[in-house]
Amino acid sequence: MSDTVVIGLDIGGTSTRATALTLTGERLGTGRAGGGNPTSHGAEQAATELLTALRGALAGTDPARVAAGTIGLAGAARLHADPAGRAAFDRAWHDAGLRCPYAVHGDALVAYASGTADPNGTVLIAGTGAITAQVRDLRLDRVADGHGWLLGDAGSGFWLGREAVRRLLADLDTGRTPGELTTAVLIELMGSADIAARPRDTVDATIQAVTRRPPVELARLAPLVVTAATAGEPVANALIAEAAAHLAASVGRIRPAGATTPVVLGGGLLTWDTPLGTAVRAEVARRWPDAPLRTAGDGAAAAAWLAARDLAEVTDPAALHARLFPIP
Numbered sequence: 001m002s003d004t005v006v007i008g009l010d011i012g013g014t015s016t017r018a019t020a021l022t023l024t025g026e027r028l029g030t031g032r033a034g035g036g037n038p039t040s041h042g043a044e045q046a047a048t049e050l051l052t053a054l055r056g057a058l059a060g061t062d063p064a065r066v067a068a069g070t071i072g073l074a075g076a077a078r079l080h081a082d083p084a085g086r087a088a089f090d091r092a093w094h095d096a097g098l099r100c101p102y103a104v105h106g107d108a109l110v111a112y113a114s115g116t117a118d119p120n121g122t123v124l125i126a127g128t129g130a131i132t133a134q135v136r137d138l139r140l141d142r143v144a145d146g147h148g149w150l151l152g153d154a155g156s157g158f159w160l161g162r163e164a165v166r167r168l169l170a171d172l173d174t175g176r177t178p179g180e181l182t183t184a185v186l187i188e189l190m191g192s193a194d195i196a197a198r199p200r201d202t203v204d205a206t207i208q209a210v211t212r213r214p215p216v217e218l219a220r221l222a223p224l225v226v227t228a229a230t231a232g233e234p235v236a237n238a239l240i241a242e243a244a245a246h247l248a249a250s251v252g253r254i255r256p257a258g259a260t261t262p263v264v265l266g267g268g269l270l271t272w273d274t275p276l277g278t279a280v281r282a283e284v285a286r287r288w289p290d291a292p293l294r295t296a297g298d299g300a301a302a303a304a305w306l307a308a309r310d311l312a313e314v315t316d317p318a319a320l321h322a323r324l325f326p327i328p
Contacts, residue, residue: 004313007057007069007098008303009050010110011036016049018057019300020066023313025323030300031056038085039075047088054096063097068307070103072110072299079104105306107299108133108266109140114302115264115294117321122255123296124247124284126276127267128219130156132250138306144253149216155246155276157269161221163239165189165210172199172206181228181236185221222269229275237275244279248287259288266296297325 005028009018016036020028033052035041041049050071058066071089079085093102112123112135119138125131130153131146149158168182172195178186183193186202189209196202210218228236251263263284270277284293301324309317 003065004067004311005061005065006304006307006311007054007066007102008110008300008305008307009053009069009071010107010299010303011046011050011071011073012107013037013040013074016053017300018053019298019304020057020061021301021304021308021324023308023311023320025320027301028061029057029059031058037074038082038088039078043082043085043088046085047092050089051092051095054092054098058096064099066098066100067311068100068102069093069098070105070110070303070307072105072107072303074107076104076106103307105303106133106140108143108146109135109138110299110302110306111266111296112264113138113306113321114297114299114325115266116262116292117305117318118262118292121262121264122251122259123264123266124251124270124280125265125267125296126156126243126247126269126280128157128216129153130159130247130250130267132247132254134254138309142254145250149218154250155243157219157222158216159246160225160239160243160269160276161218163242164221164225164236165206165218167235167239169203169206172203175199179235180231180233181225181239184224184228188221188224226269226274226276240275240279243276244283247280248283251284252287255288257287258290260290262292262294263288264294264296271295294327301325 004023005020007020014035016033018031031053033049036046036049038046108123111125121135123133132144133140134142145152164185168185171178171182187193189206225236225239229240305321305324308314
């Protein structure tokens, strides 16, 4: 058993991370590469990044020792439905010297597995977008939101950024002096806090500054909301409270009242020490007081754990998980 290795990958739009583990939880190597999501980067480029991360994780390890692998990927279903994309991944896997099978799972399942070994529970992710998933037998069962910036992602980084701009526009429309948050938004968008003699000119310029860029880039304003809320700015605090309510409501669409299975929080807005993370934790604890609340951890290690738990040699997957993700 000590010779057997598993490998896991956490593939996102901006980075690809790989981890090689023994079945006792020893981390043999890690690899990192650029964004490897085939939807946003194309299958060939994604496969190139996959290979780079694999080679980094396997440096010094004989690939023949690897018995199984798992890839966590946003939009995993699209890869399953794309023969050319799956073929590109297969080639990268083979070029890394791997001959074992690998599974591809959605990133929501991998995020869930990085927070708990319980086969049943809920994961809530809030970053640029937002999605909730119910997990049953370590498979995604039901999903809420994740509908994208145009139709959903309520409470996400995009949502916070868009709402902050809306508050700025409301200040300008009514002639109010922008507050701390809306001033910061104005400076970020326009490069200055100066308001034109005709406030409508500033409104129009603000709208143009937003609409000239891809809509999802409004998520870059979310840190301004978080920073202002940390300082106690009233408008930012109100946005954080509203975002937390939206995210908890997303969970409530698919999670039964009174459920006691774990809730795992993932995504940059919830895993870091942020006002939104604090507010969501409080809201989840209020609605599901008997549910363990966990924070997502290393996605690549979680993917490797998912690969390991299906091997006959692993008789206690929960114990292996505890070694990989000790609860503070």
